[in-house]
Every structure is written in structure tokens, then in C-alpha cells.
Amino acid sequence: MGFKVVVDFDKCESNAVCMAIAPDIFEVRDDDYLYVLDETPAEERRPAVQEAVDRCPKQAISIAEL
Ligand code: SF4
Numbered sequence: 483m484g485f486k487v488v489v490d491f492d493k494c495e496s497n498a499v500c501m502a503i504a505p506d507i508f509e510v511r512d513d514d515y516l517y518v519l520d521e522t523p524a525e526e527r528r529p530a531v532q533e534a535v536d537r538c539p540k541q542a543i544s545i546a547e548l
Pocket residue numbers: 489493494495496497498499500501508510516537538539540541542543
């Protein structure tokens with residue numbers, strides 16, 4: 483059991499909303515690209531990832547169940 487963070491990079495506009503919610507998982511770097519620091523976070527981080535899913539203005543983030 484667990485989950486995986488999936489980002490559609492074609493939709494992402496690197497506005498860092500997700501990084502503000504979960505900086506341990508999402509990072510927009512100086513090159514203006516989003517990096518997923520932890521694709522398979524611990525279950526305790528699911529609420530934060532879900533918030534990022536809900537608040538991403540481009541609906542670029544999804545959760546895949548493992
Ligand atoms: S909130 Fe969405 S659009 Fe913004 S950086 Fe994160 S994935 Fe990309």
C-alpha cells in the first residue's frame with residue numbers, strides 16, 4: 483500500500499503553489515521547473531499532497547495508488 487505523486491509536466495506552470503504546501507515533496511528551482519523530491523511519500527504526507535492536488539491551479543498533480 484502507499485501512493486505515488488504524479489505530475490503532468492505539460493500542464494504545470496511552475497507557480498510553486500504546491501511547494502508552499504509541501505516543500506519536502508515539491509520544489510520549483512531557479513531553472514523554473516518543478517521537481518518532485520519524493521515521489522512516494524509516507525502515508526502521513528497524504529493530506530498535504532491531497533491539498534496540493536486540490537489547490538494546483540492547473541490541476542497538474544494527481545495521486546496514484548500503489
Ligand atoms: S501547483 Fe501545479 S502548476 Fe503550480 S508548480 Fe505545482 S504542479 Fe505546477
